[in-house]
Amino acid sequence: MSEDAAVSEQEIRAGVRALCERFSDEYWRDVDRRSAYPREFVEALTAAGWLGALIPERYGGAGLAISQAAVILEEIQRAGANAAACHAQMYIMGTLLRHGSEEQKQQWLPEIASGRVRLQAFGVTEPDAGLDTTRIRTRARRQGDHYVISGQKIWTSRALYSDLMLLLARTSEPEESRGRWHGLSTFIVDLRQVPEEQLRIVPIETMMNHNTTEVFIDGLLVPAQNRVGEEGMGFRYILDGMNAERILIAAECVGDGRWFIERAVAHARERVVFGRPIGSNQGVAFPIAWAHARIEAADLMRRRAASLYDSGHSAAAEANMAKLLAADASWQAANVCLDTYGGAGFAREYDIERKFRETRLYQVAPVSTNMVLAFLAQNVLGLPRSY
Numbered sequence: 001m002s003e004d005a006a007v008s009e010q011e012i013r014a015g016v017r018a019l020c021e022r023f024s025d026e027y028w029r030d031v032d033r034r035s036a037y038p039r040e041f042v043e044a045l046t047a048a049g050w051l052g053a054l055i056p057e058r059y060g061g062a063g064l065a066i067s068q069a070a071v072i073l074e075e076i077q078r079a080g081a082n083a084a085a086c087h088a089q090m091y092i093m094g095t096l097l098r099h100g101s102e103e104q105k106q107q108w109l110p111e112i113a114s115g116r117v118r119l120q121a122f123g124v125t126e127p128d129a130g131l132d133t134t135r136i137r138t139r140a141r142r143q144g145d146h147y148v149i150s151g152q153k154i155w156t157s158r159a160l161y162s163d164l165m166l167l168l169a170r171t172s173e174p175e176e177s178r179g180r181w182h183g184l185s186t187f188i189v190d191l192r193q194v195p196e197e198q199l200r201i202v203p204i205e206t207m208m209n210h211n212t213t214e215v216f217i218d219g220l221l222v223p224a225q226n227r228v229g230e231e232g233m234g235f236r237y238i239l240d241g242m243n244a245e246r247i248l249i250a251a252e253c254v255g256d257g258r259w260f261i262e263r264a265v266a267h268a269r270e271r272v273v274f275g276r277p278i279g280s281n282q283g284v285a286f287p288i289a290w291a292h293a294r295i296e297a298a299d300l301m302r303r304r305a306a307s308l309y310d311s312g313h314s315a316a317a318e319a320n321m322a323k324l325l326a327a328d329a330s331w332q333a334a335n336v337c338l339d340t341y342g343g344a345g346f347a348r349e350y351d352i353e354r355k356f357r358e359t360r361l362y363q364v365a366p367v368s369t370n371m372v373l374a375f376l377a378q379n380v381l382g383l384p385r386s387y
């Protein structure tokens with residue numbers, strides 16, 4: 001990849017597409033069948049510099065903007081691949097970049113950019129708190145120059161394939177004057193140095209291959225110097241990263257949608273039933289056309305959100321709408337593609353059912369559709385708060 005920050009969208013697309021062509025549908029089918037981690041793919045992306053896209057050049061990254069990083073993820077999904085194996089590195093790193101000390105950045109960012117260290121795991125969600133993150137119970141107590149952390153995380157994806165985990169834990173009880181968000185702190189946990197009795201990672205079997213886990217933490221010792229930013233401000237730091245995350249996920253959904261539409265169009269042209277291509281039936285063609293229109297509309301919103309974000313303006317409303325519209329549009333495109341394929345859509349060999357399972361996630365995680373709607377209702381339209 002060129003290190004020129006002015007690298008064009010076409011160059012990014014061409015570069016990512018060429019890399020993805022080395023990983024066939026059969027590769028992804030096999031990884032999915034074995035619930036394995038696509039290590040070779042992630043290594044190739046890292047070696048080409050794509051996963052360090054958002055890391056500034058002074059720390060060894062490509063110094064690209066969100067709008068450009070979004071194109072990388074979109075193109076991965078559009079190729080039928082699955083960026084879920086590695087996308088989090090792009091947005092988790094943002095917490096370190098925005099709130100870490102210069103020393104922490106010097107220590108970790110060049111290592112992450114070069115691929116020598118993987119920062120793929122993000123431990124926020126807990127079984128008893130769900131979406132209400134301020135209720136998490138994982139506790140970090142300061143003891144001298146360490147924190148001692150105990151608690152449990154759930155849905156910590158890629159923890160078994162990451163060297164570092166960004167962990168959110170409560171360091172103090174919330175103060176009435178500041179609200180429940182206060183008192184949470186973020187830590188970099190070096191998973192390579194942790195004894196098993198302090199931290200245990202247990203895979204969760206899921207409907208798609210996502211390498212997600214439960215993490216049991218018992219007396220985990222984390223050096224105080226690994227706390228990112230100020231004590232008690234961690235929830236704010238996580239929120240800061242959410243707009244970038246929503247834009248990147250929206251771009252992935254646009255990529256998924258385009259993959260479904262391309263497959264549906266090709267199949268509708270080729271498959272002959274009743275003596276003519278099924279695509280000549282409006283009952284087949286029109287849903288594909290609808291799906292295309294919805295994906296293009298979502299793409300416009302994602303571009304608007306990315307451009308606001310990159311120019312330093314508030315992008316919260318647009319980033320949320322982009323994620324909402326794109327996740328919805330990709331799911332509709334998935335259903336249209338499955339319908340177009342008929343029975344064949346259910347056979348593993350065509351990959352439709354795999355991508356169908358994979359794209360469904362984005363209506364629930366990293367944030368559910370209801371939470372996005374609640375944000376728009378409350379923060380954009382001024383309706384009464386529901387929680």
Ligand SMILES: Cc1cc2nc3c(=O)[nH]c(=O)nc-3n(C[C@H](O)[C@H](O)[C@H](O)COP(=O)(O)OP(=O)(O)OC[C@H]3O[C@@H](n4cnc5c(N)ncnc54)[C@H](O)[C@@H]3O)c2cc1C
Pocket residue numbers: 121122123124125129130131132154155156157158206210212361364365366367368369370371374386387
């Ligand atoms: C495959 C996968 C990977 C994930 N990876 C990660 C990860 O790497 N790191 C991490 O920290 N988390 C991760 N998550 C967690 C994910 O972010 C949460 O699952 C998601 O935020 C929803 O939380 P929950 O499952 O606890 O749902 P709950 O909070 O139990 O909510 C259940 C349902 O109720 C709805 N709901 C709840 N409250 C309200 C309300 N007030 N108004 C309207 N609707 C409401 C929600 O929208 C949801 O549909 C992952 C999840 C999955 C499934």
